Amino acid sequence: MRRRARGSDHATKPLVKAPLRIGALDAAAVVGELRQMHEDAEDSDVERMPGDDELFGALLYLEKHAHALRRQSAEAQQVAALKRVQLWEYVREQTELHQARAVEDARAAGVQWIELAPALAVAAPSAAYNKAKRLKAAELIDETPRAAPVRRTPEAVLKAQRRLAREQAAERRAQEEAQRRHELLVPVATRLLAEREALLRDDDVDYWLEEIEVVLPHCRTPLQMVSLKRYLDAALRALGKLERQTARSVALTEDARLALSAALELQGHSGDVRL
Template sequence: MHENAEDPDVERMPADDELFGALVYAEKHVQALRAQPLEVQQAATLKRVQLWEYLREQTEIHQARAVDDARAAGVQWIELAPAMAVSAPSAAYNKAKRMKAVKLTDETPRAHHVRRTPEAVLEAERRLMLEQAAERRAQEAAQRRHELLVPVATRLLEEREALLRDDDVDYWLEEIQAVLPHCRTPLQMVSLKRYLDAMLRALTKLEKHRARPVALTEEARLALTAALELQREARDRREVDSSANADATLPITP
């Protein structure tokens, strides 16, 4: 905008990555836009307001990190108070919590920033910790299931001749056989699990249709039981994680 307005000093405007200096420049040279259409002047001022708001939020995020680092280094709240321009340790603590509200969101559909109160920040932090703990548990459980997935699928393939099969079962067995030797990445593991689940559904459907067990030998029965148990554990884990996420939304009890 300043270039289009032929601001004679535009070359002195700081670079794009020096936002504070650029905003101070725009403030000092606002007169350079007076000859521009009103909508240009309005857009420029709104952009300045927006960027100052962004800059304010960034300073609070970085100051909050500095406070966290100071606390980790053993600095007491009474020492932080004057550095944070407050008069008491409790005021420094509350200000630090309010600053963290910038990067925390609530549970509304639009995920607004939490209210700038220590209580609201503590609640948001508690919910975030519960969500992170649930995510870690889910990842650990997924890793354990992945470690079992390959041997379970391999065992089923080895017993395929002792399984009652139809076209659907054979199709999914072939898909498993194709992906199994290359199962290394999480995406490949997800594909293997999807194929195994589909094959188990096809076997269950076939067993109901034929009204007889699809496992024709004891070894095949054990292999099928292991696969079904792994599938059941995964389903139970999803239910537990859903319950944990629901608990994270509950209010803190006194």
């Protein structure tokens, strides 16, 4: 019997084939699209959905409240589900990148591979080392839409390292900006709360203002600041919804208007809220 001719492809080609990746994605914008779909479906709890930049919390909300779209068309439900799948894949990819950086920090702090093994869910120091190398390789991606791994040439690696340095610098700037906004959160929220009686309100607005009132006196830790930001975002969304429903300004006095404008200006840097 005549033997089948072996293909011309190299035997290792399946092993080195570049994986497809989500790569760069405006996750907040996608979450915003999903939020709008839930608002259009009149999801009664949508005001309690975490902000667009709180990806993990938003995804958990969308999973729990997927039933709110059941009255929408089958196509709309499919689109929403696909967007959630895409966002979870994006989260997984980002997890690899950030875990690799955490491993680097651990090693720089003197943590041994045998100590890293349990944290990386492997059984031996050598397995921890190998897993860390695989995670590191995930960082070295090019700037193409599919974000394929770069070739391991000195020039390609240098380009990737420079790109990573730019990203890290941008991340530091973002963290500094976030810290600046956190420092302004308390006075801005305090001022808005002080003008409560001069704001047009409904049950949702009152609910979130009460949440602000509870957490405000204790805002010292980063977690408390995050909670305050979430409640302020929600209050502004509720005010914006009320303004659209009534077709009138929710600020009944000039002081209330200034307090509301300050809150919107603070939150507007991340595109969270629009009245």
